[in-house]
Structure formats: C-alpha cells, structure tokens
Amino acid sequence: MTLAAAPVPRRQRAIPFFNFWNVVFALCLVMIAVLLIAPLSEVFVVGFVDPETGGYTLANYATVLSHPYYLGALGNTMLVGVGGMAGACLIGVPLAYFVARFQVKARSLISTVAVLALVSPPFIGAYSWILVLGNNGWVTKPLRELGLAVPSIYGTPGIILVFTLKFFPFVYLMTESALRSINRSFEEAAANLGCSPTARFFRVTLPLVFPAVSSGAILAFVLSIADFGTPAIIGRNFRTLSTIAYNQYTAEMGGTPSIAVAISMLMIVISMAAVFLQRYFLSKRRYAGALTNLPEQKPLSGLFGVLVHAFCYLVVLLAALPMIVVFYTSILATSGPVFTGAFGLTSYARVWNELPNVVGNSFAFALAAVAMITVTSTFISYIVVRRETWLSGLLDSLLMVPYVVPGVVMAIGFALTFNRPPVDLIGTALIIILVVFIRRLPYGVRSTSSILRQIKPSIEEAAVNLGAPPALAFLKVTVPIMIPGIVVGAMMSFITAINELSSTLLLYTGATATMPIKIYSAVLDGEFGLAAALSTILLVSSGICVFIVFRLSENREGAFV
Template structure:
C-alpha cells in the first residue's frame, strides 16, 4: 500500500483549474494587451477605410485609389525606391561587414560607432543636410560646378531619396552580416581554398551562399524601413511622391483632408508590405539552415595596395554616412536668418532652441525611449519564453500578432491609435501614454525576434536542473534563463532603441506640444523655415544618441544582432 503525502502546495496545485498556471496567465495577459493596443486600433483603420461620410459601408475609397494613376503611382514609387535602396544597401553593406569581420582594422570600434550613429539619425535629418550640401544652391553643388565643366544636378527626386536612405540604412545590413560572417566555420573556408575556390569566387560560392538567410532578413528590414520612411521623400521627393507622404497629406494636410481615404491608402500599404514579408519568409524557408563556427576565422591585417583600398572604402563610406550629421552640427553654430546662413558663429540657435521647448523635447525623448525600451525588453523576454518553451496555439498567435508592426507603415499605426483612443473610456490621444504605446508597438519586433532566436539555442537542461534543486518556475526563469538570454536581448534592443529615438512617421500624427520630441522639434523648425533652429535640435539629438550608444557599448560590448 502506497501512502501519498499531500502538502499545502500540492493541494493548491490540484485546486487550480486545469492548465491555468503562472505562464498561462502571462500568455493571456499578453494576448489582451496586443488585442487592445494593436488589433483593436488596426480594426479601427480597416473600419475607417470602408465607411462613407454618412456612416454606411462602401469601397469607394479603394476604387478612387485604384482608378487614379497618381495614387497608384505613389505605392509604385515607394516600392521601386525601397527595392533600389535595398539593393544599394546590400551592395555597400556586405563588403563593409566582410572587411570589418575578417580584417584587423585600426579604429574598428570607431567604424562600428560611426555606422550605428549614421543609422540613428532622424529620418529627415540626412535629407535636410544633403539639401544644404547638394541642393540647387548647396555648398557642395556650387563647389563642384565651379570646377566641373557640366552641371551635376541636385539631390531632389528618385536618385536623392535612394542616396540618402542607402547611406542611412546600409549599417543595418552590416550589423546583421557581422554575426553571419562570424558564424562561418574556418574549416569550410580552408576546404574551399583547397578545392580551388579562392578570392572573390570563394566569397560568392561559399560565404554569401552560407549567409543567405541573414541576407534575406537584412533585406527585409531595409526594405520595410525604406518603404515606411516619411521624412526623406517629404523633403527631397518633390514630384516623386510616395504613399507615406500621401497618407500624411490626406490625414493632416492643410488642404482637402480625408481621413477615410488616408485609412484606405494605409490598408493598401499594409497589403503590399505583407506580400513582401510573406515572399521573404518563403524564400528564407527555402534556404533555412543554422551555422556554428567550430573554428572561427582568424582576422588578418590588411597589407599593401589591397589593404589601403580596404581602409579607403571603410573610412570614406563612414565619412559619407556621417557627413550629414557632422555638417548639421557645424551649421548649428553658424549665424543665420531663417533659411539663409550668414558669416560668423554664435550660440544664438541654441538660445532660440531653449525658448522653443528644448528642455521638454530632450526630456520627452529620453523618457519615452527609456520607458518604451524597458517595456519592450520585458514583453520580448516573456513572449520568447512562451513561444520557445511553452508553444501552443495561443502563444503562437500572440507571436504572429507581435510581428504585424514589422510590416505596417508607421502612419497606419498612428492613425489606428488616434481612431481607437480619441474618446472615452480610453482617451489617450495627446498624452505621453499613447506616445509610449506607439513606440512599444512599432519597435518591439526587433527585440522579440532576437530574444526568440537566442532562447532557441539555449539548452533546456540548465533550467530543468534549477527546477530539480527546488527553484520555482519563475525563479528559474528570472535567475537562470533571463541572464543567459542577456546578450541576444541586448543586441535586439539596440535596434529597437535606434528606431525609438528617431521615430517620426507615426509620431507626427500623435504628437503635440506636451509630447514633442527632439525629432519632431527639428522637423517643425524645418517646415517653418528656421534652418538654424532645426540644426540646433538635430545636433542635440545626434549628441544625445551618441552618448546613449556609448553607454550601451560600454555595458554590453555587442556588435551584432541575433535574428
């Protein structure tokens, strides 16, 4: 006869409803949060797109869009620009990452910081600076045309958009590819050399093919960022209009606002990006495999003419990428009269900024970023654990929903939040809360994917050992699993942070004077023709992001992303 001892803990466990434990509660809580702050606003956008002014259902807004070549052309323009930016970013970002990973370069840390800083600028700052440099009366334009026998044109239009966005987004390719190149086993490269595959042939036949999954992931990220960009085509697109600019004009434009039509354009944009996302997923699955470097490749020192060319490529590329921000910092100290910069230097632009919500802008930028990032990290860690360790239909559904903002233009999310929370019982529009919610929703996918990928490579046995020694589920999770996920979570969090501090496309729909950030302050100054003031706000944003990046590197020492 066997005697079963019943402890209070056993009784409590037996009395608990079947399947309801702490992780089930967390799963349901995350489902509720994503439902309230993501699915509900997106349903509002969909509803707005099929409602006429009288409240009846209609598809007239979609018919109007599809029947007008101008509107269809804005989506086509966005698509073409995004493909061009993706191709150019891969073309310059992959060699940059290859040299960075396989060569022992002097100033490597400076190159990495410069690359990340160049993609941390606000979406329109690069465009604004390039206008001052290569606009019709730009400094560089006048200098080049004085020595060249032909006109070089201007930064405006398709070519300018591709140039600005490519120099801004190629570091994202580099950050991804750094991790992929490090994961290649050195023995594979040695075997390829023995079989006669050397130089560029080995790079193409072995290294590029082994990193196809990462290339596809980096391509998708660059494409989505370029497709959703608002500031660059707004400033330098001129006649080359993209759909994000058209959404803004229809929703907040000074002439002919049409919120229903703006919602319809947003839905069409979501459909296009969803199709691209599904195609990328299909392609990635065809090339899906994992790499683990048993014998990492030893870095070489660049020598001779080839080494000089490598150094020239790396530093010239970073110099071009950083040139807009450095020029903005320089101009922030120049005297100016609205759109005209005058001889001499002073701190007048900064004094003017202090009287134009500078303190509030800095505070909001830091506060929103810190709070949003803290929430992102917490939710990402919890969701990654649920997906990897406790997979079920509910958790997989939440994971899928969490990725929706990855394929949604920011303006669509901004419109959805306004529709959902513009009236009681949750009247959040115009508050700091809705700004933080927007940042969390928009920028969480990077950290979620990084945390999930990291946890997939961690053995379950370590956590089970902690449980066998008496640790509770939560204690084993927080004390054992979370610290082991730290590096992967941090590498994803830096991408989320980069995007948070430079957010504009959704923020421009939601902000007001109480919730204004440095990015929005600079944009407002540009639209009002106060170029010196805009430079001051932009310079402060650049310095702030540089300081925060230095703190990140000091405590994490991460230089790649695990996706």
Template sequence: MQAKLEPQAAATVIRQRLLLRKWDFWTFVMVIVYLFMAAFIVYPLVSLLFNSFMGKDGGLTLENYLSFFKLKYYHQALLNSFIVSGLATVLAILIGLPLAYIATRYDIKFKGLMQMMVIMSLFSPPFIGAYSWILLMGNNGFITRFIRDLGISVPSIYGWHGIVIVFALQFYPHIFLYVSGALKTIDTSLEEASESLGMTAWNRLRTITLPLIFPTLSAGALMVFMASFADFGTPMLLGQGYKVLPILAYEQFISEMGGNPAMASTLSVIMIFFSTVILFGQRYFVSRKNYSMSGMRTPVVKKLKPLPKVLMTILAFIPACISILPQLTVLITSFLAKSGPVFHRGFSLDSYKEVFFRVPKAILNTYSYSVLSIIMMVVAGMLIAYLLVRRKSKFTALIDSIIMIPYIMPGTVLGISLIIAFNKPPIVLTGTWIILVIAYVVRKIPYTIRSSTAILHQLDRSVEEASISLGVPPMKTFFKTTGRLMAPGVISGAILSWITTINELSSTLVLYYGATATISVTIYSEVFTSNYGTGAALASILTLTTLLSLIIASRLSGGKGLSL
C-alpha cells in the same frame, strides 16, 4: 442519495483545485499580454480594415479600393514606393556587402572606428540624413554652391534619386552588420577546396560564399527594403512632389481640406498587405534550399602588406565617412552664427540658446516619453520572452505572431490605426501623451523581445527549477533569479529600442499635438520653416544621445556591441 452526491462534490473540488493550479503567475501574464495585444494591436488593425470599407454615406463599400486601382494618383504612389525601396536595397547591397567582406576577411586599420561610424549612420533617423543632405547638396547647399562656383552644373539632392541615395546611405549598415556576422561564422572548407581546384577568387565568391550567406544577406536586404518602404521623413523632405504611399496616407488622413480617413485607411491596409507579402516572400525563397554548414572552420583574418592594407582601409572608410557626413554636417551647422534663419560667418551658441528658450518642452517630452516607454518595454519584453521560450504552447506561438505585426507596419499606418481606434468613446486617447507612449511600446518592443529570447535560450533551466523546488514562487523566482541573469543580454535590445524611440518621427507626426511635440517632430517643423540652425541644434542633441547610448551599450555588453 447523500452517498451519491459526496463523490460528485469531491470530483468538483478536485477539478476546481486543478483549474486554480493551472492559473499560476505566468497564466495571468499571458492573459494580460493577450488583453494588451487585443486592445492596442488587433483592435486598431480591425478598426483600420473596417474603416477602409467605409463609404461617404457611412455604408460598407469597395469604392476606396476601386479608386486606388483606377486613379493613377494613388497606384502611382505604390509604384514609386517600390521603385525607391528596390533601388535603395540594391545600392545598399552594393555598398554593404563589399564593406562587410573587407572588414571581416582583412586586417584593415581602425576597424573599430569604422564599425562605430557605420552603426552611428544606421541609428541616426533618416529624416536627419535627408535634412543634412539638403544643407550639403540642396538648391543652395554648401557643396552645391562650391561646385557651381567652379562653373560646373550639378543636380540638387531633391527628387527620387536623392531619396534613393539617402535611403542607401542610411540603411546599408543593415547589410553590413548581417553579412559581417555570417562571414565570421561561415565554414571555409568549401572555399579552400575550390581554391585548391584552381577556382578564381571571384568565382569562389559568386558560386560558394554568396550562396552560403544568402539567407543572412536576404534578411538584411529585407530590413533595408522594409525600412525604405515605411519611411516617411526622407521622401517628405526630398521628394518635392514625388509621392510614396506613407506620404499619401498621411496627406489623406491629415489634410487642410478635412482629409479622407477612409482612403487613408485603405492606403494603410495596402501598405500592410505588401509588407507582409514581401516578408513571407523572403522566407519562402530562403526555405527552398538548404544552407546549413558545420561551422567547424571559421575564416582567419588575412594579414595584408603595408600598401594593400592602406588601400583596403581607405576603401572601407569611403562609404563609412560619406554615411557619417550628415551627422558631422548637422553638428557643425548647429554652431554657425546666425541672424534669424540666415547663417553668417563665424560660430556661436545662438541655435542652442534658441532651442532651450523656445522649445524646451519638446526635449523634455522626448526623454520622458522614451524613458517611460523603455521601462515598459524592458519589463514586458522579458516577461513575454519567458512565455515564448519557457512556456511554449499554441497560445504563446500566437503571441509571438501578433506581437511582431507592428514590426512590419509603417509608423504612419500605426498612428492612423490608433487614432481611428481611440478617437471616440468609450476610450478616447487621441491628443494625449498616453497614445504616444502606447505607439512607441507597440512598435519598438519586438527589439527587446528578440534580445530577451536570445539570452534566455542560453540560460540553463536548472537554476530556476532549483529555486522553485525550494519553495520560492514562480513570480519571485523570475524577478530574483531569471530576470537578473537575463538583464545583461536584454541591454542590447533595450538600447536599440531606446535609440529608435527617441528618433521616431512617422508615428509621432500623426499622433502628436502642440503640447506633446517631440524633438523629431520639432526638427521636421523647423526644416520646413527653413530654421536650419535650430533644427541642427535639436538634431545634434539626438545624435549625441544616440552616440552615448551606443557607447554605454558597448561597455555593458563587454564590447560585443548591439545585436540586431
């Protein structure tokens, strides 16, 4: 009997040892990542979905969805969102595509300055652009008054057309950056062959160049559409009654009459659904054809004669100057002399004195929450990237899918889902700074993960394998070897996460309360109370921070800039 038990005991010990051997450092990391995703992505989304089926009596019902499709007030907002997002995407392509072609194919002057201006306009928050255009072309804007003094009637920036213009000028850099990258690496052999056959330049562009860069162009267009579809601040400032889904969800959730969280949840679920459909639709159209190229013959920048060079430079700088105009307007306005909310002739530091005297906590909150968030994003992003690249499995593939969900979620939706999930025991986070940091990490970490995976794909496994073979534990190998090698490449994603975090409005506006207000929320409040000077000073602080961040990123990445 004893002899029979001994082999069984030995087998049990062996199984236990094998099980423990599988549970290495990276297994624990995977478990922690899954717990984080379950708590702050899956659980809030499930709570949001469940809440959308809640009736007034507390029971489950389809009443909220039926009301959405029955009442024009609701489904018209969806149509409005598609209209402004679609038109903004088309206009952004019309601006960004020619600009990218000129910048990559011709040796225009001051190309680096132009690219920096374009990038600056992208990383400035849309609501600051909207606020700036109010100062310029609002009912009493500087340009509006000047043109009216000439006896010319000009419409203000308010309304759906203003939303479309601001969106296009804000987001066309997505098209520019994506298409520029594609045009720099495109194989020119097909273009040269068509040219030798007598095809005109326009036909070459239409039938060869554009189809070859279609996947990249569609990816940029998707970014523009998704950003416009999810944006809250611009339609809120410029809409004047023109409702889009993010605004409607916010108003349904936070209302002076008590709000309707169930309807807000329904609108949020609908936004997520259509965002997902659009994302997979873009991927489907790209996958239908083969766009691969050898990439052996990249384009040569064409040298221009003096006059065409000047004309091309002017043509390139027109959209760049118009898109950077909001930042310049905000900067100048912040130094205008004022008495209360009224501006006077001359310049002063009154707006900055008022900011540091009245709302210093908002400035401190912005940077402290963002620093804490970016530290968590960098560490977590590098660890998750390692799992995705070096520990490929069904479990890591699922992580990649779940962690990217917030990437397509509007900030308003994320904020609403977190409040619904953590507004009652056992975990109450609503009204704390912790929920803001969680929202920032969950929403912005995809940038850091993508930049981390990109650099990790370029690193040879042999270095870390050699370290482990010499007896260094996997955890120590990662932090002392792999992590250090990854650090330069992670910077671009980290800086991008930092910039978008300090400028975040939509999720912050839902989640904050008085003591946790940030700069972006305070700007929003100042604009709505017509304190344009204070709002301009705060916006200038954000703009200066963004510019310094871009310069640091460019220096640390060896002049390569940021990668989207």
C-alpha cells in the same frame, strides 16, 4: 493491495490554471489585442467603408489601384524601396567581405560608425544632405560658381542615396557576422577546382551567406518603403505611399479616412509580401553548416590593399557625414533662420529658451515607453522561451508585426481606435507613449529573449524546489542574471523611441510635440540652425545609448541587428 488515488476535487483541479504565468500570459494577449490587433483591424475595416454612405464597398481599393496619382505613388514607393535595398547591398556586402576576410585597419571604427548611422533617424540624413548638396549647399554653391553642374539632391536620387547610407549597416553587420562563421573548406575546394576568386565569391561564398544578406536587404526594403521623413523633406513633388497616406489622412480629417486607410493596407501588403518572399527563397535549400574551420583574415598589401582601405574609409566618411554636418551646423551662429558666418551657440540658446517643452516631451515620452517596454518584455520573453506552446508561438509571431507595419499606418490605426469615449486619447501624451511602446516592444522582447535562452531553467527550478513560488523564483533568481540583456533592450528601445517621427506626426498637438517633429517642421521652414541643434541632441542621446550597449554586449554589433 493497491490504493487508488483519491479524486481531486474540481475546485483544486481548476486552481493551477489561474497561476501567475497564465494570468501574465492572458494580460499580454489582451495588451496585444488592444494596442496592436484592434488598431490594425480598424484600419482594415475602414478601408472598405464608403465615406459618403457609410456602407461597405471595394471602391476605395479600386480607386487606389486604378487612379494614376496613386499608381504613381506606388511605383515611386517600389522604386525607392528597391533602390535603397540595392544600394545597401552594393555597399554593405563588399564592406562586410573586406572587413571579415582581410586585416582592415580601424575595423572597430568602421563598425561603430555603421551602428551610429543605423540608430540615427533617416530624416536627419535627408536634412544633412540638403545642407551639402541642396540649392545653396556647401558643395553645390561653390561648384556652380565654377560653372560645374551638380545633380540635385531632391527627388529620386537623393531619397535613394539617403536610404542607401542609412540602411546599409543592416546588410553589413549581418553579412559580416555570417562571413566569419562559414566553413572555409567550401571555398578551398572551389579554389582547388580552378575557380577564380571572383567566381568563388559569387558561386560559393555569397550563396552560403544568402540568409544574412537577404535579411538585411529585406529590412532595408521594408524600412525604405515605410519611411515618411526622407521623401517628405527631399522628395518635393516625388510622392510615395507614406507621404500620400499622411496627406490624405490630414485632408480627410473630420470624415472617414477611407482612401488613407486603403493606401495604408497596401503598404502592409507590400511589406508582408517581401518578408514571405524571402522566407520562400530560404526554404528552397539548406544553408546551415558546421562552425568549424573558420576563415582567417589575410593581410593587405599593394594596390589592392590601398583600394580596399579607400573603399572602406569612403563608406565610413559618407555614413558619418550627416552626423558631422549636423554637429558643425549646430555651432554656427544664426540671426533668426540666417547663418551669420561666425561660430556660436545661438541655436542651442533658442532650443533652451523657446523649445524646452519639446526636449522635455521627447525624453519623458521615450522614458515612459521604455519603462513599459522593459517590464513587459521581461515577462513576455519568459512566456516565449520557457512556455513553448502554440499560443506562445502566436504571441511571438504577433510581436513581429510592428517590424513590418509602417509608422503612418499604426498612427492612423490609433487615431481611429482611441478617438471616442470611454477611451478618447486624441491630443494626449498617453496616445504618443502607447504607439511608441507597441512599435518598439519587439526590440526589448528580442533582447531579453536572447539572454534568457542562455540561462538554464534548472537555476529557477532549484529555487522552486526549495519552496519559492515560480513568480518569486523568476524575479529573484532569473531577472538579476538577465540584467545585461534587459538593459541592452531598454537602450535599443530608447534610441528608436526618442527618434520616432512617422507614428507621432499624425497624433501630436502643440503641447505634445517632440524633437523629431520639431526638426521636421524646422527643416520645412528653413530653420536649419534650430534643426541642427535638436538633431545633435538626438544624436548625442543615441550615442550614449550605443556606448552602454557596447559595454554590456559581448557581440557589440550583433546587439543592434
């Protein structure tokens, strides 16, 4: 006789739905809704509001898409975006090819400098090049005394130069890793058919690594059009959408910032269009291959070897130049804003005496945001990796949004969302911490998700089978194994958090100013010594984090991309 299973009471069937991970999942969705979807929705809605009548209209977008002033800014944005992307590819791809395929001396130095250039804020590069090629720069002034004309660093050429040297590491690091992983049989077959080395590179090798090259290029493009500090510092009369959005928002302060929001939405559309365009091209053909018969590095000799090393070291020098200039300038003695010509620590003394709160704010806000990121990303990574549902996939996709949303846009969204009771955060430290937290959360999630995918679920399943609750099994068994990935994510989050400018510039007050904000204002005021000292503190802090990541990561350079 077969015994029928007793029906489970309705209350008992409902209980599993409210388990620990479902509650965590719900809290994560609420957090994303409040800190990401709500601000961006506010930005979207306000773009259709008539600032005079309060009604809905398309006039704001019509103005932005028809007025020569805004169209000029749109054209400038695309120009520096494409220029920065092209420059990054022109430097990054050859450098990656030489380092991956030949025995280039000091390869570790090249990769280290590339990573340091990647984590340093773009506005520091802009400020450094002013010191070198500005009207009274170290190079400009003596050459002009000799009667030689020097191109101005201000405007389009300077912005593209800064973006090129700032973002080429994305292309270099991704492409170099891909070049080491392709099957060399394809290139050998092309060579046997009489294909020249140059033709072989463009027809065989480059198409095989196109996903990596295009990913680095898209990152360079999106970050170039989103950057505020560089065009604001060396653009002069050259306006981009990010600087226009900032200026328009501050001009509309007290009213409805409809035009600033319309400009912000246009920036988001451009960024998303670039990402989807790349995915469209990648979907057209298959790029995967077996990781066998990997390429070998060839020795260098003769004139070709000299030229390859010269190119690699020149790129390293140009990438490191902003850091060298900043440090050197910081140890020059000053009398107020004027350099005396001697060495000294006057600038650091000014930071210690006049701006201790600015330095303290930067570290306090960054550490608070990183603490939140570390805890949150650990739980989110478990949901994304272990609970593969359409909702977890949606959560993972939403966490890609902060990558493509410019900081100015996010700042406007926060200012519009959290400016009224019961959640009025304007002028507080909390709004700075929250905007940095949501913008840098993806770094922590990507790092922790990566290491969690390498941990077999059977480890925690064994703990559960021995009677441990799922939450306790995760915290006591899985999390300790994840520590290296968690620390790497925290370090990457800290680097980007302490260097954040674009999203905090619209939200700070005198009491919540940070080092990037003060560097920006000091450069505009001609206080180059003070800016150099603060920049050096930022670079040293970032360098320490890079060192920690290098020590904890097996794939050191890959951890940053």
